[in-house]
Amino acid sequence: MSDKKVRVRFAPSPTGGLHLGGVRTVLFNYLFAKKHQGDFVLRIEDTDQSRYVKGAEEYILECLNWCGLVPDESPVVGGHYAPYRQSERKAIYREYAERLVMQGHAYYAFDTPEELERNRKEIPNFQYGHAYRNSLRNSLSLSQTEVDQLLAAGVPHVIRIKMPENEHIHFTDMIRGQVSFDTNLSDDKVLLKADGMPTYHLAVVVDDYLMKITHAFRGEEWLPSAPVHLLLWEYLGWKADMPEWAHLPLILKPDGYGKLSKRDGARLGFPVYAMSWFDEKTGELTPGFRELGFLPEAFLNLLAMLGWNDGTDNEIFTIDELVEKFSIKRVSHSGAKFDFEKAKWYNAEWIKRMPAARLKGDVISALQNKGLTVTDNDYLVKVIDLVKERCVMLTDFYHQLSFFFEQPKVYDIAAVKPKWNDVKIAFFKAFITLLNSTDTLAEAHDMEQAFKQLAEEKEIKAGELMLPLRVMLVGGKFGPHVFDIATLLGKSETIERIEKAIIAFSAAE
RNA sequence: GGCCCGUUCGUCUAGGGGUUAGGACAUGAGAUUUUCAUUCUUAAAACAGGGGUUCGAUUCCCCUACGGGCUACCA
Numbered sequence: 061m062s063d064k065k066v067r068v069r070f071a072p073s074p075t076g077g078l079h080l081g082g083v084r085t086v087l088f089n090y091l092f093a094k095k096h097q098g099d100f101v102l103r104i105e106d107t108d109q110s111r112y113v114k115g116a117e118e119y120i121l122e123c124l125n126w127c128g129l130v131p132d133e134s135p136v137v138g139g140h141y142a143p144y145r146q147s148e149r150k151a152i153y154r155e156y157a158e159r160l161v162m163q164g165h166a167y168y169a170f171d172t173p174e175e176l177e178r179n180r181k182e183i184p185n186f187q188y189g190h191a192y193r194n195s196l197r198n199s200l201s202l203s204q205t206e207v208d209q210l211l212a213a214g215v216p217h218v219i220r221i222k223m224p225e226n227e228h229i230h231f232t233d234m235i236r237g238q239v240s241f242d243t244n245l246s247d248d249k250v251l252l253k254a255d256g257m258p259t260y261h262l263a264v265v266v267d268d269y270l271m272k273i274t275h276a277f278r279g280e281e282w283l284p285s286a287p288v289h290l291l292l293w294e295y296l297g298w299k300a301d302m303p304e305w306a307h308l309p310l311i312l313k314p315d316g317y318g319k320l321s322k323r324d325g326a327r328l329g330f331p332v333y334a335m336s337w338f339d340e341k342t343g344e345l346t347p348g349f350r351e352l353g354f355l356p357e358a359f360l361n362l363l364a365m366l367g368w369n370d371g372t373d374n375e376i377f378t379i380d381e382l383v384e385k386f387s388i389k390r391v392s393h394s395g396a397k398f399d400f401e402k403a404k405w406y407n408a409e410w411i412k413r414m415p416a417a418r419l420k421g422d423v424i425s426a427l428q429n430k431g432l433t434v435t436d437n438d439y440l441v442k443v444i445d446l447v448k449e450r451c452v453m454l455t456d457f458y459h460q461l462s463f464f465f466e467q468p469k470v471y472d473i474a475a476v477k478p479k480w481n482d483v484k485i486a487f488f489k490a491f492i493t494l495l496n497s498t499d500t501l502a503e504a505h506d507m508e509q510a511f512k513q514l515a516e517e518k519e520i521k522a523g524e525l526m527l528p529l530r531v532m533l534v535g536g537k538f539g540p541h542v543f544d545i546a547t548l549l550g551k552s553e554t555i556e557r558i559e560k561a562i563i564a565f566s567a568a569e
Numbered sequence: 570g571g572c573c574c575g576u577u578c579g580u581c582u583a584g585g586g587g588u589u590a591g592g593a594c595a596u597g598a599g600a601u602u603u604u605c606a607u608u609c610u611u612a613a614a615a616c617a618g619g620g621g622u623u624c625g626a627u628u629c630c631c632c633u634a635c636g637g638g639c640u641a642c643c644a
Binding site: 216 | 570571572573574575576580581582583584591592593594595602603604605606607608636637638639640641642643644
């Protein structure tokens with residue numbers, strides 16, 4: 061690594077939601093930058109106006125904000141090399157594209173999309189490259205005067221790179237090592253489109269150079285076009301400043317094969333986006349990890365472990381630990397199938413480890429989504445502590461703790477009724493009297509002792525009374541230790557619930 | 570089709586010329602918990618195949634198979 065300050069970038073295209081692979085790429089960029097005290101830059105690839113989706117840019121920023129992967133320089137906060145939206149840099153790309161034409165490394169091509177389409181249909185394995193470029197309409201095959209006339213007439217055209225013949229391009233990928241390509245096999249990629257926008261190939265090179273990017277991480281799907289980028293760095297005379305490359309393995313479908321796509325989420329019932337994404341064009345809502353109740357810490361953690369590990373058995377890492385331990389050398393070479401079960405496990409682990417006080421805010425909003433507003437924060441923290449180990453998602457908290465705030469609306473009668481009788485009614489009435497007569501049962505342990513002692517006096521097995529008591533307080537067969545619930549609920553609330561339940565149980569058929 | 574990248578339990582992976590091939594998720598069994606969950610113990614489960622190199626290959630090399638990616642005026 062050179063002594064230049066590390067700068068990495070992520071360049072999302074605002075054409076839809078931010079999916080798992082995208083967030084992981086950001087994460088690895090971020091980890092690398094932070095590890096080397098460098099900068100993480102966000103630039104927006106809005107060069108394909110036909111696919112640009114309104115609101116997507118804000119959405120991406122919000123996603124990254126939720127994850128805590130905030131860029132040091134972005135279209136919003138600004139930076140040394142603004143603008144960071146490619147659509148605002150059109151003139152820059154044009155300048156370099158023209159320079160390549162002047163130098164003979166690129167050329168104007170006037171072929172219409174229809175002509176190219178016809179060629180692809182009629183000629184097997186047609187490629188716009190050295191084999192055919194001289195028989196097509198471009199500044200290589202046409203005379204200078206013809207080209208000047210076409211240009212002057214404003215005939216739509218693109219600028220294509222002129223791929224060299226019989227050259228082998230090789231470079232070192234930080235993950236894969238030496239990779240090589242034969243230039244004869246690649247076609248003359250379009251660099252500048254007819255609408256004046258650059259393609260990814262031109263933009264990524266020009267921007268990385270101008271923005272002084274030192275390390276470029278991107279998905280493996282970009283590996284085949286790496287030689288085009290290498291050539292551009294060379295032709296533009298910037299080879300010494302070329303970033304080091306790392307092509308990240310892909311995240312694959314959990315069943316079957318192939319790259320994970322938005323459709324898979326809907327089909328298999330798990331999210332593929334960090335946050336819910338509403339596509340205005342299709343009116344389609346694709347749910348996200350955030351809305352499903354994932355903690356950002358868990359989300360980042362599970363993403364990091366998809367294709368990376370620190371060489372130990374440790375699987376739970378905070379973002380700071382990831383920054384410290386991260387090494388691009390330890391990123392695996394092969395794609396990873398996404399496993400939602402494991403993802404949920406990460407979240408459950410994180411909920412268990414997270415102090416209740418820090419969970420509070422997220423829990424409050426999860427409850428609010430279900431229509432439950434909580435005002436007593438101290439009480440809520442105690443309750444969270446009691447139930448968090450049985451929650452996998454933040455959304456589980458509602459079911460696990462709503463009974464602390466609302467009396468049961470329905471009871472699991474089936475669990476109680478078969479063994480419900482007058483003896484038990486008498487017992488619970490006696491228990492109420494007991495509770496009323498003393499102030500010393502504030503501790504769960506004391507209350508449990510008193511309860512059992514009373515059961516003994518009445519000659520009833522305590523075990524047969526525990527379940528009814530639970531259903532009285534909770535409504536069903538779930539939740540933490542029943543006396544923990546009772547003491548937290550408080551004496552009067554406990555008594556009230558028992559009284560109501562006695563009536564309900566007896567009335568039920 | 571062509572090119573590129575890859576291949577260790579069902580899944581994520583560790584390991585790496587000599588190992589009882591380790592861990593985690595999921596699954597099975599058991600213990601704890603007078604609910605459910607947690608927790609703990611435990612079981613079953615893998616080096617794609619074939620050739621080399623080597624005293625020895627899961628590890629290195631080659632081939633095949635399989636998988637993935639790319640092959641657009643998409644990124």
